[in-house]
Amino acid sequence: MLKRSFEPAPGCWMILPVNSSVSTKDRILGAAELLFAQRGFEGASLRQLTTNAGVNLAAVNYHFGSKEKLVEEVFRRRLDALNESRLAALAQVAGAPETTLEDVLEAFIRPALDLSHDDSGALFMRVLARAFAEHDDTLRQFLSANYGHVMRQFTAEFARLLPQLSKQELYWRIDLVTGALTHAMSGFGMIQRKSDVSENAHREQTALHLIRFAVAGLSHP
Amino acid sequence: MLKRSFEPAPGCWMILPVNSSVSTKDRILGAAELLFAQRGFEGASLRQLTTNAGVNLAAVNYHFGSKEKLVEEVFRRRLDALNESRLAALAQVAGAPETTLEDVLEAFIRPALDLSHDDSGALFMRVLARAFAEHDDTLRQFLSANYGHVMRQFTAEFARLLPQLSKQELYWRIDLVTGALTHAMSGFGMIQRKSDVSENAHREQTALHLIRFAVAGLSHP
DNA sequence: GCGGCCGTCAAACGATCGTTTGTTGCAAAC
DNA sequence: GTTTGCAACAAACGATCGTTTGACGGCCGC
CATH class of the missing domain: 1.10.10.60 (Homeodomain-like)
Structure with a gap:
């Protein structure tokens, strides 16, 4: 304007x-x-x-x-950048024969973790988690319409790497992983890093925990 | 009164x-x-x-x-019964040498799944998920004070069954599992059951998914 | 220098919020 | 029969909500 x-x-x-x-x-x-x-x-x-x-x-x-438009703008500002990073990271590994589950999960998690680096970014993750829990139809439609394609691309890559799973089974596992990640990112800092661990090392450890957990949840027999 | x-x-x-x-x-x-x-x-x-x-x-x-006391009463009414069931189920398996991770998770998940059987119970799970996401201090203190001991007992049993994990590592995994379960229970019904599957069979399948996922997330090497 | 536009501001709008009040009907206690 | 206490009710309380209005000042193109 x-x-x-x-x-x-x-x-x-x-x-x-x-x-x-x-x-x-x-x-x-x-x-x-x-x-x-x-x-x-x-x-x-x-x-x-x-x-x-x-x-x-x-x-x-x-x-x-209006207030509602402000809410949407708060989401748009962050999610535009976040999902661009995610898709860019995904594009670097998607489809390649040597790509692993870890790579795809890294492409999904790392941008969010980087966003959480500064305080305001971490706050946004809380906002996002609240929005998920609200089950508000208006907001869900907005999120789905604007960013649904990101989830779809990641799902497609997961499906490629987990061919043994039925569609139903895959959706179940992705849903559960999403819940775990959302929960973890919104509560970021609940498990405090020790003072002798650098901020960077802490983030690295967090990414490792999340990815290992997600790999286990996605790929168990 | x-x-x-x-x-x-x-x-x-x-x-x-x-x-x-x-x-x-x-x-x-x-x-x-x-x-x-x-x-x-x-x-x-x-x-x-x-x-x-x-x-x-x-x-x-x-x-x-007041309105706030009403909120607390909504939680108390459901959680008193829910946690009583959970502790009773846990008591039947806790400490036994032949107890498996599945048993403990079943003790935790099954009562919540049974609660979700009727519509109002499922609604309560949504309320609970919202409360988690709210990060409201008053409510968190209330929940922690009244029902923290349940989480503590389950954590202790998890620690017994997963002796190879450090405390830090165990907390991480339990936190992630909690997130996944909360997310799944609140969105209950998003993955629709097929009309040719009975309600009971659907619940059984749900429990299986959740437990297998949680086992994988908790016990991966 | 002038007119038009844009961003800021104090003030007010009607609506709705949680809570309180005072009254009434009714059944138990004495 | 009188008193007491509980529960339900309409009505109103002051506060706060999102939104709108109209005026004011500074900057642009002309």
């Missing part, structure tokens, strides 16, 4: 408004991520949200149209 | 007030379970809830004190 108004003069000096060290829109999105994670979509009020963001109450409806 | 007023004349004709085929309290609890599953704790209003239950708006605060 903001960018649209600059459209008549395309390219070049599109420095974006200089005063926006962090733009109002982004401040709202950041505050929304935090408050949605803490209080849920219904529990987070726009007044609390805009106060935390340091912007006017009306700014949400001005920039996003 | 209602029963207290009948206390002076104990026994015999305590038919309970005849008009209460279903008491007001239970009607509220039932409607709450449904509405909490559909709209969450914040999203469910007492007006909608009491309307669905066919009781007066003030009845909730009269019988339960």
Whole structure:
């Protein structure tokens, strides 16, 4: 919207408004991520949200149209990048004869783990887990419509690597693995890393745990 | 409270007030379970809830004190019975030399699966999954204080059967299994049973899937 | 310098929230 | 017959919700 108004003069000096060290829109999105994670979509009020963001109450409806649209935008901002990374990682291994289950799972888990690196990314994982548990039809349709193809591509690759499983059996196992991963990523930090372990080493260990667990759950006889 | 007023004349004709085929309290609890599953704790209003239950708006605060206490009572009613069943089933196998991982997991999963048999029980599992995702401190403390000992007993038995795992490793795996099971039970019915399979057979199959998956996740090398 | 647009703001809108109040009907206790 | 206590009810409480409005100021193209 903001960018649209600059459209008549395309390219070049599109420095974006200089005063926006962090733009109002982004401040709202950041505050929304935090408050949605803490209080849920219904529990987070726009007044609390805009106060935390340091912007006017009306700014949400001005920039996003409604609270519901804001929720969608919070998801879109993160999931666009996340799923792009996942698909890129998957593309590097999909179809290759030497590809293992670990490789595919790594392509799925690693981008999410990287996202969880900074605090706000970890918060988003909580938001995502809440959304899963909500069983809200509007949100599920939005997620399915915009990102269903990612899940479908991964499923296809799993099916290739696990030809002995029936479709029914494969769906069951993927569903269970998804549950475990969502749960683990949203509770990230519950199993505290020891102070003598570096952040990087901790993430590496986490990825190992998740992948080994998922491999075992997917491929058991 | 209602029963207290009948206390002076104990026994015999305590038919309970005849008009209460279903008491007001239970009607509220039932409607709450449904509405909490559909709209969450914040999203469910007492007006909608009491309307669905066919009781007066003030009845909730009269019988339960507040909305928050009602939430706790919804959990207590189901979890008391559920965990009693789990502990009873665990007691039958815990410590025995011939006990397998499957036995312990069966003791944990079967009561929840039986609860999900009727619709309202399945709804409760959704409520439980939402509560997990909410990360609400009040609720978590309540759950931990009242039912933490169940998890602890099961963990101890898992530790006995998986002596090769470090404590850290065991916690990781139990956490992941918990996530998978919660996810699966809350989404119960997403993988539809075929019409030519009986309800009982479907439940049996579900239990098998869950247990095999959990065994693989817990005991992989 | 002027007009038009955009982002921000305080203020208010009607709706709905959880909770409280005061009354009524009714059955048990005395 | 009177008193007491419980349960249900309509009505209202103040607070807070998402959203809308209209005014104000700064920046652009002209």
